[in-house]
Amino acid sequence: MRRLFCLLLLLAALGPARAQTAPAAGRLVVTHLDSKLLRGNPGGENPRRRVSVYLPAGYDASPGKRYPVVYFLHGFTWNDSLIFNQDGMKALLDQAIAAGQIRPFIMVVPDEQTRFGGSWYVNSATNGPWGDFTARELVAFIDKNFRTLAKPGSRGLAGHSMGGGGTVRLALAYPGTWAAAYALSPALLGPHPSYTPGPGLGAALRARSMADVLGNHAVLSVISGARAFTPDPAAKPFGADLPGSLGADSLARRDAVLARSVPQTPLYTLPTHAAALRQLRGFAFDWGAQDEVKHIPPTCHQFSNLLTVFGLPHTAEEYQGTHGSRIMGPTGRVYQHVLPFFNKHLDFE
Incomplete structure (x- = not known):
């Protein structure tokens, strides 16, 4: 009985301590x-x-307090709600701030899922100017409606997959907007046989309406990419020129369409936009060695090599993981690498 009484006293004493360990x-x-x-x-x-x-x-x-902002760009067919409600971003940020991984800051995630899966964060004659929307209109909206430190030195840009590729593209295209950029598993950094033109091309060419392609990730990626990088609002049925054509019993590439899309990849735009990356205090990207999206590891290696050729400081790291593994959670890349990166490179005052 005496032992039970002592145990109850101990649990009562530990109760408040336990409550205090939960992050604000x-x-x-x-x-x-x-x-x-x-x-x-x-x-x-x-x-x-x-x-x-x-x-x-x-x-x-x-x-009276103002905060730096990290803009986080979601992946293809994903959205802002899933980032927080399925990936658990809010709890992760609470924990990271409490643990000192990063000082208190604001994170902004825009919903850029489109009718065919994603904007790719670029300006398009068909989809509209999503690059300008993200880097200009969204930033102005956030600075107006929230207590931000409204200056480039207090803005960071990050994203995963489509959002990782968008991070690199926006960092190149909008110099002086961000202090630092971190891309996770960035997609479409450069051309690769696995997606130029891509396994969904045949089905995309045969499709006659949105109903024919919904639910097919490979086909959606072909159409969304074409609407972003080779748009033609007059082209039926998807407002884009697809990088192939159908014969009676064959599929042929359309070199003229590939010639429009390939030069828009960061591997091709970097030589004329290197000055944009020189303005950044920090630039980093990483990817899983076992990424199922086959073009990501080789194009990340190529992009890192090109950055080195131009003498651009950066961190590029390949780790043991797949496209979606080791991203979220307390042992993931966001918590262990991305947030400390911005804690180092952003102005918090």
């Missing part, structure tokens, strides 16, 4: 941006865009 909770705000830039786009994309904003603990209690 930030707040997730879901808002909408009615984009003027995307309004009236020929591709029928909705100009009203959802934006999820993580506000750190203490944001509401300290109305």
Whole structure:
């Protein structure tokens, strides 16, 4: 009995200590941006865009304090809601701030999922100017509506997969907007036989409507890529020139279309945009050696080599993992590498 009484006293004493170990909770705000830039786009994309904003603990209690911002770009067929509600980003950020991985900051995730899976974060004659939307209109909207440190030195850019490729493209195309950029498993850094033109091309060419392609990831990637990189609003049925044509019993490449898309990859644009990356305080990207998206490891190696040729400081790391493994969670790349990277390179005052 005496032992039981002592145990109960011990548990009672530990109770408050346990409660204190839970990290302070930030707040997730879901808002909408009615984009003027995307309004009236020929591709029928909705100009009203959802934006999820993580506000750190203490944001509401300290109305005079301003924070740096990390813009995080989601992957193909993903969106902002899934980043927070399925991937667990909010709990991860709460834990990282409590553990000192990064000081309190704001994270912004825009929804750039489109009718065919994703914007690829580029300006398109069919889809609309998604690059301008992200780097200009979204940044202005966030600076107006939240207590940000509204200066390039306090802005970071990151993303995974399509968002990783978007991170590299936006860093090259919009110098002076970000202080640092970190791309996770960046897609479409350069041409590769696995996707130029891609395994879904035949089915995409045979399709006559959106109903024919929904649910087919390979076909959606071909069509969304074409709408982003080789758009033609007048082309039926998808507002894009596809990089192939169908014969009676064969599939042929269209070199003229590939000649339009390949030069838009970062491997080709870097030589004329190297100055943009020189303005960054930090530039990093990483990828899994066992990535199922076959073009990512070789094009990441090629891009790192090209950065070295141009004397551009960067960190490029290949780790043991697949496309989606080791990204989230306390042992993942976001917690262990991305957040400390921005803690080092952003201005927090």
